[in-house]
Amino acid sequence: xxxxxxxxxxxxxxxxxxxxxxxxxxxxxxxxxxxxxxxxxxxxxxxxxxxxxxxxxxxxxxxxxxxxxxxxxxxxxxxxxxxxxxxxxxxxxxxxxxxxxxxxxxxxxxxxxxxxxxxxxxxxxxxxxxxxxxxxxxxxxxxxxxxxxxxxxxxxxxxxxxxxxxxxxxxxxxxxxxxxxxxxxxxxxxxxxxxxxxxxxxxxxxxxxxxxxxxxxxxxxxxxxxxxxxxxxxxxxxxxxxxxx
Numbered sequence: 001x002x003x004x005x006x007x008x009x010x011x012x013x014x015x016x017x018x019x020x021x022x023x024x025x026x027x028x029x030x031x032x033x034x035x036x037x038x039x040x041x042x043x044x045x046x047x048x049x050x051x052x053x054x055x056x057x058x059x060x061x062x063x064x065x066x067x068x069x070x071x072x073x074x075x076x077x078x079x080x081x082x083x084x085x086x087x088x089x090x091x092x093x094x095x096x097x098x099x100x101x102x103x104x105x106x107x108x109x110x111x112x113x114x115x116x117x118x119x120x121x122x123x124x125x126x127x128x129x130x131x132x133x134x135x136x137x138x139x140x141x142x143x144x145x146x147x148x149x150x151x152x153x154x155x156x157x158x159x160x161x162x163x164x165x166x167x168x169x170x171x172x173x174x175x176x177x178x179x180x181x182x183x184x185x186x187x188x189x190x191x192x193x194x195x196x197x198x199x200x201x202x203x204x205x206x207x208x209x210x211x212x213x214x215x216x217x218x219x220x221x222x223x224x225x226x227x228x229x230x231x232x233x234x235x236x237x238x239x240x241x242x243x244x245x
Contacts, residue, residue: 080146088139117181117185117189123178127208133215140223140226144161162227165226179209
């Protein structure tokens with residue numbers, strides 16, 4: 001008895017249920033081979049690949065339980081800033097007065113006097129009008145007073161104090177030199193007038209030196225000592241070295 005084949009709906013002959021085409025089997029094999037190859041290549045190059053920085057876990061130091069607590073900066077007293085500004089203002093005013101005296105000495109036109117004598121004559125006629133040395137001493141006291149009282153200062157106030165003390169020291173030195181030139185110019189003027197330097201003149205000059213040169217020397221020494229004591233760095237303590245056994 002002859003059996004008649006039933007024609008399938010698609011070309012390719014008879015197909016058994018549950019069986020794939022040969023071309024489909026080949027493509028599936030190729031896909032598995034490519035997947036295995038990619039896995040092997042990725043595993044071989046993974047140790048040499050650079051790790052991204054955003055993959056690391058970042059710990060916040062504020063939430064670190066082992067971190068030491070940060071103490072807030074202590075607040076400064078408003079009077080400390082007021083005293084520092086007053087000292088700086090006095091130092092600037094005294095410095096401007098010294099600059100004006102020097103300018104006046106340069107502007108003097110006297111043929112018989114040299115340049116140093118003219119400068120000294122300007123100091124002689126102007127230093128007694130304003131006690132510049134005493135003003136500089138007061139400026140140093142105002143700047144140093146917060147540290148003497150044990151008050152807390154910040155960095156800005158320390159820089160301002162250093163500038164004030166440096167300004168006081170520089171112009172106090174100018175006043176010292178100007179006072180000596182003033183005495184020399186007074187003697188020179190009396191010599192040009194053919195007048196004798198009497199004992200009364202010497203007493204006046206000595207009192208002049210005490211009022212101006214003495215206070216300027218006090219301001220100069222005080223400014224130097226204040227700079228050294230206020231901004232002196234602490235000496236590091238040497239650690240004890242235990243001998244090795």
